[in-house]
Amino acid sequence: MTSLPSNTQAERAVLGAMLLNSEVIDDVTEILGTDGDAFTVDAHAAVHEAITTLHGRSRRVDELTVYEDLKSNGKAKRVGGATFVSALTTATPTSANATSYASIVAECRDLRNLILACRKIEGEAGGDVADVAEFIEGAEADLIGVLQHREERKRRGTLIEFERGIQSTLAKNREGTTGQCYLEFDRARQLFTDPISMPTEPYTNAEKWKHDDAQI
Secondary structure, three states: OOOOOOOHHHHHHHHHHHHHOHHHHHHHHHHHOOOOOOOOOHHHHHHHHHHHHHHHOOOOOOHHHHHHHHHHOOOHHHHOHHHHHHHHHHOOOOHHHHHHHHHHHHHHHHHHHHHHHHHHHHHHHOOOOOOHHHHHHHHHHHHHHHHHHHHHHHHHHHHHHHHHHHHHHHHHOOOOOHHHHHHHHHHHHHHHHOHHHOOOOOOOHHHHHHHHHHHO
16 A cells, blocks of 8 residues: 655644744644644644644744643653754745645645545445445545545635735835725635625725724
8 A cells, every 4th residue: 555645844844934933823824724634743743733832822932932842741752852843943944935835735635635535435335335325425525525625725825825915015005005905805804714795795985994993
């Protein structure tokens, strides 16, 4: 049986990026989640858990705090100690590519999930199938689950890129566009997260003023 897809170099790079720059943690979490199932190396999953736990508690995230968290949970020696944590940052080219590293890791996870779903279907199909129609429906549900997970990740990734564009626009023009930019971003976020309830009519001036006031 062939090994499942993985990219341990990308796993190390995304962890290193989060250690180097905590500002990328939210973007990475949008892609990978917090449960650590995207990582194929136990040490990587443990470090990821420490990073997201500290960040979720609004604690500082760096080599020292992550190592101390691992140590307090009895995982420091298992991952390779402080040397291993430090090596993650030295091996990471730049934190600017954090979402690219995360996407590579996520794509490997998607492929693993797809392969495992197919293996499960193949194994069950080779046995005694009492109700073929019911079995096919179950197999279809397994595959759809994998595809839906991937599509949701792609939507989140698109939203991250859109938010960066809004932030860039705000940085270039601080006056006069803030309220409108945030309105457009709110509309885009709703479109990606809940397209069914997305309003068809544009914001009215009253809504815009209300939003502007909320930003002050």
